[in-house]
Amino acid sequence: MDAARKKKVSRFSAHIVLIIASFFFMIPFIWMVSTSLKPLTQVFTFPPEWIPKPVKWSNYIDAMNYIPFFTYLKNTIIITVFSTVGAVLSCPIVAYSFAKLKWPGRNILFVITIGVMMIPGQVTMIPLFLLFEKLGMVGTPYPLILPAFFGIPFYIFLLRQFFMGLPDSLREAAKIDGASEFRIYWQIMLPLAKPAVLAVGLFQFMASWTDFIGPLLYLTDSVQYTLSLGLQQFQSQKGSEWGLMMAVSTMMTIPVVILFFFLQKTFIKGITFSGIK
């Protein structure tokens, strides 16, 4: 076998392995989409019918009427967008300070930050709840948005690693030209860190979009519910509307899938561990 042919064979087998593995990861997703187009009577047939007959598009419209879909969608978008903006504004500037600026206590604070990353969220859950209760914010989306504006340790860590990998020479050149530290950060370093900022933004977006325990704790009035809480309402004592539930789930999943598909390369480039020492 010559080299070119060998390469072709190995590429072909790579595809085979990937396709088989993909299949396992796809099944539940396909089932979700397929169920979202089935009438309730077809949901529990065995062997399962992968392509519903007839395709019941009206599930999507019924689902939007069954729960206040647009209210929940609006709530979810508000929480997701603001908390993502918060994380993307606060984490890079803190990370930059950890990576490139010198100040007393910096290294100790960074070690503490890594330590904080390891605290299970449930340890602080109760005191935080009481804090927000005292502030009168339980029953509002603020507890799900505000903390992001003050930095999230995991993201600060990721961004700091990325900034560490950027050369100092640019910063020094800009300094000689008389640029202020903030300008250097905003106009030179931050644009260079775009992949890492994107990674952090996408992480936060996904975490917020599908968050369940946060809204469960803090959103007391059903007018404020998010879609992930709304999904539960399709299950009731009277019986469950599986098709409608899956229709909403599909609508929730598709936008994130598209986002990931287009951003995955930059996203992965933004995560780097080479600076850990």
Next chain:
Amino acid sequence: MKSNMQLAENKNSPKTEPNKQINITAKKSLANWRQYKTGLLFASPWIIGLFVFYAIPLFSSIYFSFTTYSILQPGEFIGLQNYKDLMKDQLFWKSVYNTVYFAVFYVPLGIIFGVALAMMLNMKVKGMAIYRTIFFLPTLVPHVALAVLWMWLLNPGFGLINGLLSTIGIEGPSWLGSETWSKPSLILMSLWGIGQAVVIYLAGLGDIPEDYYDAANVDGANWFQKTCHITLPLLTPVIFFNLVMGIIGAFQQFTLPYTLTQGKGTPANSLTFYVMYLYDNGFKFFKMGYASAMAWVLFVIVMALTAFVFITSKRWVHYQGK
């Protein structure tokens, strides 16, 4: 560490005449002071966040754990009573057992599958964006929907998995309905949602310089040798990171079992995980003091495990350039 060395260099560098030196040091300390100020200013959101959202809650939860605090009552100081009660609480021990069981299987399996998948997704073939998206799909599906989908897949009567097993002549267990199989079912579901860890492994694989592989190819190394002597050793810092995060994540298992069982942990509490029981105590029974004691026990367990991993890491984690 690098920055410390740079600081030391800066301090030693001005070796000029004495009177000039004073001037320079004065200027330098002014410049330093300015940089300190900017540094602190830039870090200030997190310094505030660290105190308000982490440090103060962390320490006040110690205090709460010594009281009978609930939202309904102010509560009184009872010393170690909550901890003593915990030791006698059957369901507490059950939840510890369930959580440890889950972690012992899920964490190692998660690393093996995660690394294997990442290596597959790091191959240079066409259409990789599509494959990567497919493997990431499960982490994008809302947990509530995920729970329902798996309840169907694992249903003993009409589920796909037992259906497939029966075609090859195996009678499948009742999975989520059985005390013995409910936890393995959950491990299976969790492994399916491993995408986030895979992304981090992928990033780690991208950090390994191509030169190493080129050199190995010149020496005629095969795939297996390259994996064992280049890929895996250089991936150890990332494996280490994911191991720590995996342990923490395993001990925090909540949403999936909670939505699967509507918060009940059925059958026979075999899916009552530590944090579910903590949540019930705090927010269903309003025993917030008791729940805070549970939170602290969890904190100590997780910290001890993390410390253990850190200590052993010197033996097996290799950093590039060392």
